[in-house]
Amino acid sequence: MKKLSRRSFLGNTTLLSFTGLLGLMPSLYRGRQEQKKVFIHHVYFWLKNPDAAADKEKLVEGLNTLKTIDVIRTAHIGVPASTNRDVIEKGYNISWMLLFDNLEEEEMYQKHPVHLKFVDNYSHLWSKVVVYDSVDI
Amino acid sequence: MKKLSRRSFLGNTTLLSFTGLLGLMPSLYRGRQEQKKVFIHHVYFWLKNPDAAADKEKLVEGLNTLKTIDVIRTAHIGVPASTNRDVIEKGYNISWMLLFDNLEEEEMYQKHPVHLKFVDNYSHLWSKVVVYDSVDI
Numbered sequence: 001m002k003k004l005s006r007r008s009f010l011g012n013t014t015l016l017s018f019t020g021l022l023g024l025m026p027s028l029y030r031g032r033q034e035q036k037k038v039f040i041h042h043v044y045f046w047l048k049n050p051d052a053a054a055d056k057e058k059l060v061e062g063l064n065t066l067k068t069i070d071v072i073r074t075a076h077i078g079v080p081a082s083t084n085r086d087v088i089e090k091g092y093n094i095s096w097m098l099l100f101d102n103l104e105e106e107e108m109y110q111k112h113p114v115h116l117k118f119v120d121n122y123s124h125l126w127s128k129v130v131v132y133d134s135v136d137i
Numbered sequence: 138m139k140k141l142s143r144r145s146f147l148g149n150t151t152l153l154s155f156t157g158l159l160g161l162m163p164s165l166y167r168g169r170q171e172q173k174k175v176f177i178h179h180v181y182f183w184l185k186n187p188d189a190a191a192d193k194e195k196l197v198e199g200l201n202t203l204k205t206i207d208v209i210r211t212a213h214i215g216v217p218a219s220t221n222r223d224v225i226e227k228g229y230n231i232s233w234m235l236l237f238d239n240l241e242e243e244e245m246y247q248k249h250p251v252h253l254k255f256v257d258n259y260s261h262l263w264s265k266v267v268v269y270d271s272v273d274i
């Protein structure tokens with residue numbers, strides 16, 4: 001499958017480049033074809049001061065710096081939805097979902113200087129982080 | 138933004154339609170433009186019998202039935218990656234990530250007869266389910 005572009009971002013800005021989202025656009029014009037594999041890295045942050053809007057903004061600022069890391073295929077910054085059932089975890093403050101092409105690229109992201117700098121500069125903001133990494137079955 | 142197609146699935150089959158993934162393809166040809174909002178519904182299942190391959194297959198079979206629900210924009214069935222750090226939750230057995238256009242469509246999915254039938258037919262397989270619903274910040 002032809003790869004049209006490296007990165008696309010969903011998130012908290014209004015003007016974004018979505019070229020190459022999941023690298024799947026060619027299927028638009030060719031109909032059904034083999035899917036592209038994906039590595040989903042979904043991180044949930046609990047802030048130390050969840051009621052401090054400035055802290056939340058600061059963390060979002062930090063996450064936005066990560067979007068420059070070129071191995072990221074897609075990024076999304078989120079907050080808990082208004083849904084409310086027993087099984088729903090609503091205690092976190094920020095959701096950070098990344099799609100990578102594969103494990104190797106996720107590992108490159110983890111070791112990337114911009115990511116290490118993010119941890120240095122922003123980890124004081126959160127009290128807890130939970131990560132779910134999942135791959136195609 | 139023009140919406141090209143309703144549904145796209147990432148997951149455990151090899152031939153899939155990706156037309157309209159996140160409804161963002163037009164940006165390929167027009168450059169940067171306003172993003173489409175998204176509702177991320179990410180479900181993690183813990184199986185009662187995590188070592189029973191048949192149970193895992195059965196749950197995947199059930200999740201695949203859900204893909205017929207027309208409000209789903211994108212679906213992905215996953216399993217834990219091989220990554221291993223303290224912050225990574227690896228205890229779950231199946232990841233089920235859905236993208237919807239908005240809260241209302243996620244609620245339609247929850248109440249859809251196919252979803253209710255899925256819960257009836259497959260909920261005996263899991264011991265725990267954790268849901269993270271997130272929306273654009």
